[in-house]
Amino acid sequence: MFVPTGEIVAAARNAGAGIGAFNVITVEHAEAVVTGAEAAGRPVILQISENAVRFHHGRLAPIATAARCVAEASSVPVGLHLDHVTSDELLDQAAANGFGSVMYDASQRPYEQNLTATADAVRRAHRQGLWVESELGEIGGKDGAHAPGVRTDPDEAATYVAATGVDALAVAVGSSHAMATRTARLDHDLITRLRDAVPVPLVLHGSSGVPDDELIAAVRCGMVKINIGTALNSAFTAAVRQRLDGDTALTDPRKYLAPARDAMAGTVAAALRVLGS
Template identity: 40%
Template sequence: MLVSGKEILQKANEGGYAVGAFNTSNLEITQAIIEAAEEEKAPVIIQVSMSAIKYAGIENIAAIVITAAKNASVPVALHLDHGTDFNVVMQCLRNGWTSIMFDGSKYPFEENVAITKNIVNIAHPMGVSVEAELGKIGGTEDHITVDEREATMTDPDEAVRFVEQTGVDYLAIAIGTAHGVYKGEPKLDFDRLQKIKSLLKMPIVLHGASGVPEESIVKAVKLGVNKINIDTDLRQAFDSAIRSYLNENPNQYDPRKILAAPREAMKKVVAQKIRMFGSSGKA
């Protein structure tokens, strides 16, 4: 069933677990995510980035996810991941997205607040929930690059002011994760997370979770993270499985058979993440 992100994450916040937010750009990834969620009886958030919209076409990817979500036996939200373009955000609202992230972290605080508040005022009457980001998360997400030296942690007091002034439904914070592949083991600032959660008492989002050790993820969930973004892990599972299949079946040319292996590999990753996040059986 297709629902808002807020409906899913409010329950996660109250229940003390996290929901996986998995990125998709085609049919097979979407199928893998929903099939795993159904088998785990877990709510799930399917994310589409601006580059995925450019790749697949906004109407095409919306039709794929929305159709699959409406036929699913578990709650599914369609979320815009790292929306930095106001026009793209508006296009997503017109095309059936049930959750929107506006990433204004590159702007000064007051400008981030102003743009985010405007989007909240448009989205909320449509029943669409809004995520924002405060602080800079290292690495690269689509065309957004933040140098590791420039990456800054979210200030707890600033987070309170931001939420009060914008009315966002959930907040992505910077506590030491990064987008993409890690060069070493990330060190998360759990004290900062705990303080922000105690002040806000709302769903907190962790970006750049692919590659973070399981013990760190489990601890972050216990301290109040309710939405965890996963993209790189799915891409790596896809890459490994399709290379292996083609090496073993060099004469195969049927895309349906070729893509079955990576779809199953991604499905296993999604199921494993769902269990790690504590959302199995929460649908």
């Protein structure tokens, strides 16, 4: 069933649980995420990033329509989220393409520019009924909030949330994007202080590199929306590689996409069980 992202996140927050948000690149990703969520009996969020839209020749509608159709056929609540949007033109396409939420990303701009741009994006998105997440970046590094060693300051986060009106905030507490190994260690004391400082749900980016015990502790300390992308692609690619290595004459893509989809679904189910534990 298709449900607005904000409702799914609010329900998870009220229950003291984490909600998994998984990046979708192909239709097989969307199918795998929903299959995994159904197996775990947990709600889930499908995320399509600006980079994924670029992969689809800059056309949002085809992949968004496919993902929403998969969501609507699901037996569990599924949200649709447009992720890491930097383009105002893309932001303005979100509501018309069925998205319930967007993550507006001005994190690599200086603080004041981030705040001004995000506040404007929030006003525009809220007029269209969209729930808005943002990321507080440029705290100690030009690479944004997830540069190595960078951490989000609770007082600055509180000021930023009040000034922008965002509905959720992605914070830097020790994870990094595109991690292929699960070795990240999070600052749980900082998560607790951020939870107490801001009135909106906290979001953890780069969660593929975070071990299960760290994710459980992070949710207990106040993290709500947990973004996972690289772990799906790792499972997908490993399954495809194994299938093709085992049969070098194989040409039918269904024969290697099916096990890849199954591998991603297993990854999703396992992660959701951890987040809901």
